[in-house]
Amino acid sequence: MSPSETPARPRPSSRIRVNGVEYVIALDPDRSLLLVLREELGLTGTKYGCGEGECGACKVLIDGVAIRACKTPIGETVGRSVTTIEGFAQGDRLHPVQQAFVDTDAFQCGFCIPGMIVAAASLLRQSPHPTEEEVRAALDGNICRCGGYLRILEAVHRASESGEGSS
């Protein structure tokens, strides 16, 4: 969005940190973090699924903890560190949770997968070797309409077994 295309009322700007990069953005309390990520910063790996925090497709990490970007006003992210799915891999090296999803073939249409990986990474950071019940509980806010839940459970288990899930 270029400045000339925004409504002509003055708005304060602010700085947010996403995937280690600092961005200057207009601070408008009506805008969600999801909108800013997708439509202003071009980080489209984070998805819109429902807009009411029910599906988990928009999950990102804030200071390492998974949150729903669609329900997070942009103002709440000021001074904090946001990690989107685009920030998980180190160059060509996938994050262990990403690698586990690839190795397990744990996707069909793939649309829910970024949110699933974010939720799983957040869980493994807090609990490196969760039980299956803990994984189910932690990911219950993420919907996969293709029904790939069992493969996803297997992928999270694989990531936790790799012992690198918390990295």
Added chain:
Amino acid sequence: MSGSSPHVPFDLQSPAERAYFERFGDGLVVVLAAQPPGPSGWGPGGPPHGGAWIHVGADGRVRAFTGKVEVGQGTRTALSLLVAEELRVPLSSVDLTMGDTDLSPWDMGTFGSRSMPDAGAHLRTTAAAARGFLLELGANRLGVPSEAVELSDGQVRALGEQEVRAVAYSDLLGGLRRREMVPAPTRPIPPSEWIRAGHPAMNMGGREIVTGARQYASDLHLPGMMYGKILFPPAPGAKLRGVDVSRARALAGAIVLQEGDWVAVAAATLPIAHAALKALRADWEIPSLPSEAGIVEYLRQHPAEGEDFWDVIHHEVGDVPAALAAAPVSLAGMYTAAYIAHVPMETHAVLAEWQEERLTVWMGTQTPFRARDALAGALGVPPSSVRVVVPPTGSGFGGKHAAELAVGAARLAKAAGHPVRIAFSREEEFTQAYLRPMAVIDVRSGAEKDGTLTAWQFTTLNAGSAAARIPYRVANQKIENQPSESPLPQGSYRALGATANNFARESHMDELAVRVGADPVEYRLRHLADERLADVLRAVAVRAGWVSRKESGTRRSGPGTGIAVGLEKGGRVATFAEVRVSEDRRLEVVRVVTGFECGAIVHPTNLRSQVEGGTVMALGGALFEAIHFENGRIVNPRLSQYRVPRFRDVPPIEVLLLDRPDLPSQGGGEAPLIAVAPAIANAIYDATGQRLRSLPLAPEGTVP
């Protein structure tokens, strides 16, 4: 993104006119003309469709083209495996273009489980023909007869020589521009000799999915792009009396477009587009519409003409009234299935761009060629001026057949002079797409005292004809379907009416088995006319550890077990379910076993995914999914109000795949769903003695 597309779509040119080599460089092109629909496709009629073309390039790539699309069910990898198999190249050497109307063969659409039997067969035959030409070219180059060469790893090799002599396809094809039609006969490699297809393989594109790099239609962005929103009626059939657009127009950066009853806005940002839509002051005349209560009677009283997949059947054998009257055992029951929604994770999304007089639309759709024609018709341009490209799509399940959103985006883009993207909100996805039809099914049956089925009368209202026919032997049968005028928009859905029709038939068969004191597995096997389906049922019964119920036919405490079968779209399925019903009526599905057979398995890793995922999706419709409506308005159009299966709902699912390399490959995306609901209903009966005849079975988590 659009770049050097040809100005005339390939499917509108003769094979000789198409600029294959200008686009893709030197090589060999093999073309298969459109083919009549397959035997389990669209009945005896239907236009020839599909076909395929393959360009084997001097650059070492194999480019294959199909009109089918990938909506997330893994067909891209499965179809690519078939091409890689015939040409003996690694999967990574195959570039499959799907659903690009400028480049792909014309195709009816991706529905009805036709990707494997149609596109799969067409690509396989075309690749087999290319293989023949490569063998001939290679033999000439190596100076040996064509029987003395084979294809291996992208090379033609001389056989039976001490020193290995081989020539790479890229070396054979440099400087060559050869164009061939598939000759008859062309014989693909039999599945029993497959070395790539039929073996475990990872789906392509995993890396771009897990890194968030995959661009779905809703992710696409063009310079100057604007965001569109359409003013939708608050209820089906509502008429616009008038609209005040002045406040919307006054918003900076917004435009408003009105063409008769159709009003839409576009703006430079999404928040302004939302604000502009909200600022429209519309006055609607809302007709009196039915509510959920009384819907069964409404559908009975409002018959409609059959059309499309509401293909009407009147199948009658023998004398059903006489057989019913004479039967010592008779049963009657009414079964219903609620309207349910597809809920694709990616809502409908479209990006439209005009370049001079040519329109390109990127959209998640299952019917790109139908969309091209709809766009051309609505916009008054020839089909050759429209290109529809289908990017990776966040699932469809039968719900992405319509083109209205694309037409809206194209109109806005024309008026704005900018590309326009429109995506449904989740609420619009519920209210403005369409639903799986509500079904009402009446079954009457008659049997001898020993249980032998003698009469079967099956009338299915509004569900469609899928799986309405009976796979059991019965001398007198009358099977009819009757479409209704639906108060809610309805349309295609994964497995369509097969879920409801199968629920009715398989529940009723269970009731009959109980009535005559037969074991439900044995009773089905006694009547099954299809040996392949019987094999699947036997395999599932063994895996599930089925214990025969010869004595009482039922037991009234502890966990309950149930079983059901189905035959649809060429696939054979049997599902076993085990449930627990607690003292406070809470229902828990504790185990599911699904067995599936669909001929020669092309991509076993993915087929297992499809069966597992289809079983999970079917659990939703079986247990709790239902659209609620009052006065024609959907009252639960949100994910917080419409429950879909989540992690906590998924029991252990065991999948048994029966491979039949001797039989043609059929689709696996639909049939695995259709035996889940009756297996659970039968298990609930086994656990409680209570027969539930309406889907969903436990909308609030409890059985009534």
